[in-house]
Each structure stands twice: as structure tokens, then as C-alpha cells.
């Protein structure tokens with residue numbers, strides 16, 4: 001990229017999150033990622049450069065090691081003409097979702113990250129001529145904590161995502177509770193994964209986006225976004241999945257296309273042999289939480305059918321979901337166990353502020369930083385060193401809990417070889433694909449107190465509303481069962497007295513069946 005000759009008209013708005021904004025080049029497969037800040041937050045150019053350089057170093061020295069070379073794209077820091085950045089900022093302003101405008105793009109430093117456009121495969125140089133479909137998933141935390149520091153027993157049964165949904169809907173962030181549960185996606189069980197992906201398609205929130213030839217065609221920006229339209233999505237996807245046949249339109253076609261998409265994405269998510277050192281992080285079996293979240297509608301429906309809970313994760317070890325989960329599990333103590341250790345580091349820093357650099361709180365994120373993350377011991381010897389290791393592991397785990405996975409699919413021509421890219425078949429076509437991770441910015445040390453407060457807010461809200469409601473339902477059922485016992489006894493007495501009263505009390509069978517098996521009832525009725 002020639003930073004000297006930048007023209008804002010060659011770039012268009014691509015997307016943004018809470019901390020950065022991305023613009024894509026119209027022809028070349030590159031994006032520029034700018035940092036965003038609240039309007040009154042002034043950072044020096046040097047600080048911004050260092051922040052971006054830290055992102056690159058963390059990607060190179062830590063995330064590439066854990067997740068594997070092919071999945072992580074670190075990019076490079078570039079310095080751009082300030083005039084270009086200002087014009088670009090003006091040009092894209094109208095395309096930004098209102099809910100993201102509480103922060104401004106940094107136009108003062110001139111620094112940004114230049115990265116491959118992951119929505120258009122990895123051909124860094126020029127846009128592919130073949131059409132490209134890209135699915136971005138933000139899977140969030142895929143395990144339930146088993147740490148003994150957890151104070152609410154509920155946290156051992158319901159995952160954070162499912163609990164957080166209720167708070168998000170209550171605060172108006174999203175309109176309705178999603179049926180998606182990260183534990184289903186990370187299960188490695190195809191049925192559960194299909195369910196998770198379909199749930200994401202029904203209620204995308206900020207967990208799913210679909211791009212066609214680099215343009216966003218599916219996904220919602222905020223609670224005000226219109227309802228997801230599957231038939232419109234199917235219309236976009238049909239040429240990819242049913243290229244040469246005249247599959248009729250209508251609900252049948254929509255379902256067929258969505259099914260194909262879900263199947264292909266599942267296969268891609270389960271594929272992969274890329275080397276990475278996440279295996280070094282595998283925690284002992286005693287440290288793993290339950291395989292299902294009680295709030296997931298999938299596991300609930302299994303329970304209702306009287307089926308056992310599904311088996312533990314069958315994710316293949318080479319796949320990106322597996323590696324991401326291993327990194328997430330660096331959070332061994334849960335925020336409740338971590339917070340006192342954070343306080344220990346804080347007290348030390350209050351006494352010796354100059355030590356912040358030696359402790360590598362703000363970098364450099366180098367090989368030494370990476371090596372210390374591999375110490376998975378949980379025996380607290382009371383030292384600052386132990387506390388620091390756990391704090392840094394927690395930050396890395398939180399980063400993996402908030403990253404996104406990009407899957408790019410490009411149809412293969414009939415007989416053509418896939419120029420060495422892996423290929424995934426669908427029922428009527430084949431796709432060359434690539435999988436990458438994005439948003440691997442290390443979470444700041446300063447966010448730990450916020451995490452601590454948020455965790456308790458999420459759990460308390462869930463306990464107060466959903467759990468309390470469930471408890472009411474349970475106690476109503478208990479009362480019903482007591483009533484039922486009483487009614488059953490009454491039925492027996494009546495039956496003993498007269499054949500006629502049998503007819504009178506027969507409707508109570510419906511009530512009784514909730515709690516008593518029909519054979520028990522039959523015995524009662526026939527005695």
C-alpha cells in the first residue's frame with residue numbers, strides 16, 4: 001500500500017465494534033482498522049502507535065502460538081496522511097450505526113492497522129474474481145466454570161452467555177432472547193451445532209454476520225434493526241448452494257438453502273489440521289465444567305424427552321473452535337477467584353508503581369510473556385508472581401472469549417483444483433474455504449474490576465428474574481402435585497365407594513398425569 005497516495009474514495013465503510021472501525025478497499029483485499037475513543041479521551045500519537053504495535057505483537061507472539069499460524073492475521077501498523085483520515089471519517093460517518101457513534105474514530109494520530117480483508121479469502125493482493133461468501137461468528141465463552149471460587153451454584157449450571165441474554169434484553173440492547181448457546185456450538189456434536197447455528201440465524205445479535213463479495217447481507221446492527229428475513233438471505237445464497245438447478249422459490253427453497261449453509265459451516269468448523277500450541281493448555285479433567293448449559297433450549301428439550309445429556313465435546317483437536325476453547329479455559333479461577341489476585345497485584349503496584357513495566361502489564365507482549373502463560377498451576381503460594389500469571393492468563397482467556405471467527409467460502413469450478421486451499425462439499429457444489437480469527441486485542445488489565453461487577457450483575461439479574469420465575473413454576477408444580485396427591489386419594493376413596501363417582505372424578509386424570517405415571521393412575525382407578 002502506498003501510504004503517500006491515499007484516496008478516501010477508494011475505501012468504504014465495512015464495519016465496527018466497540019473499540020475499532022474498519023474500512024475496506026474497493027478493489028484490493030485489504031482493510032484499515034482504526035481505533036475509536038470516547039470524544040473526550042485524548043491519547044497522544046505515540047500512545048496510539050504503541051497500542052497498535054502491541055496488538056500486532058500480541059497476535060504474533062501469543063495468539064499465533066496458541067491458535068496456529070494460518071488462523072491468525074496480525075497485519076502491520078501504517079501511518080496515513082492526516083488529510084486522508086479526516087476525509088475518510090467524514091465520508092463514512094453517515095453509514096455508521098447510531099448505537100456505535102458514542103465513540104469517534106481516531107483522526108489525530110494517523111495510525112491504523114492494515115490487515116487482509118478476511119471477508120474475501122486470504123488473497124491479500126487483489127480481489128478474487130469468483131464470488132465469495134463469508135460468515136462471521138462471535139461464539140463467546142464455550143464452557144461453564146468449575147472453579148471452587150464460584151459463589152453462586154447457578155454459575156456451574158447455566159453459561160454466562162445464556163444468563164447475560166436476560167440482562168441484555170432488559171436493558172434494551174437486543175429485542176429478544178436468543179436460543180443460541182455457545183456450549184452447543186462448541187460441543188462438536190453435529191446436531192447441537194446445527195441447532196446453535198440455526199439459532200444464530202434466527203437471532204443474529206452481534207454474534208453473526210454474513211457478507212457476500214465483501215458486502216454485509218445479513219446481521220443486525222442494534223435492537224432497532226429490522227427482523228431477519230430468511231427468504232431474502234436464501235435469495236442471496238441460492239446461487240452458491242444450488243448453482244445450476246432451478247430450485248423453486250418459497251419456504252421449501254428457503255429451508256433447503258439455509259440447511260445447506262448450516263451443514264457447510266458445521267463441516268468447516270470441524271475441519272482443520274493447523275498446528276498450534278493450544279494442546280499445551282489442556283487442563284486436567286477435574287478442571288472442566290459440565291458439557292451442557294441448563295438454559296440451552298436444545299438440552300432442555302432433550303431433558304423433556306427424558307434423554308440423557310449429550311456427550312462431552314467431541315471437537316477435533318486441530319479445529320479452530322477447539323483451540324479457541326482451550327485458550328478461553330486459561331480462565332481457570334473464574335472472575336470470582338481472579339479478583340482477589342488482581343487486588344494483590346494492585347496493592348503491589350500501589351507500593352511499587354515503577355514495577356508496572358517489569359510486570360509487563362502494558363506489554364511488551366513477547367516470547368517471555370507467552371512462556372509465562374503456560375504455567376497452569378492453581379496452587380496459590382501467596383506471591384505476586386502467582387497472582388500476576390493468573391491475571392495475565394485471565395486477560396488472554398477473555399480475549400479468546402470475545403474474538404470472532406471468519407469463514408470465507410468460494411465456489412470451486414466444476415473440475416478445477418482448489419489451488420491448495422481446503423475444499424468443503426455441499427450437496428450440489430463445492431467450496432474452497434478459509435478460516436481466520438479476528439479481534440484478538442488483549443483485554444486491558446484495567447477492565448478486571450468492571451468484569452467483576454458485571455459478572456455479579458448478570459448472575460443477580462438472572463437469579464432475580466428467570467431463576468425466581470422458574471422457582472415459582474416449580475413451587476406451583478409442587479403445589480399441583482400435592483393437590484394431585486390429594487385428588488388421587490380422593491379418587492381412590494370415591495372409586496372404592498361407587499362406580500359412578502369414577503365418572504365424576506375422571507377428569508382429574510389430566511392433572512394427575514403431570515406427576516403420576518398412567519400405570520399408577522390406572523392402578524388407582526382400577527382398585
Ligand SMILES: O=P(O)(O)O[C@@H]1[C@@H](OP(=O)(O)O)[C@H](OP(=O)(O)O)[C@H](O)[C@H](OP(=O)(O)O)[C@H]1OP(=O)(O)O
Pocket residue numbers: 017018019206398401402443447
Ligand atoms: O462483556 P461482554 O461479554 O458483554 O463482551 C463485550 C461485548 O459484548 P457482547 O456480550 O459480545 O455483546 C462487546 O461487544 P459489543 O460492543 O456489544 O458489540 C465488546 O466486544 C466488549 O469488548 P471491548 O470492551 O470492546 O474490548 C466485550 O467486553 P469484554 O468483556 O470482552 O471486555
Ligand SMILES: Nc1ncnc2c1ncn2[C@@H]1O[C@H](COP(=O)(O)OP(=O)(O)OP(=O)(O)O)[C@@H](O)[C@H]1O
Pocket residue numbers: 014015016017018019020021022031033115116117118119136209402404438439441
Ligand atoms: N481483517 C478483517 N477483514 C474483514 N473484516 C474485518 C476485519 N477486521 C474486522 N473486520 C470487521 O469489522 C468488525 C469490527 O471489527 P472488530 O471486531 O475488530 O472491532 P472491535 O471494536 O475490536 O470489536 P469489539 O466490539 O468486539 O471490541 C468485525 O466484526 C468484522 O466484521
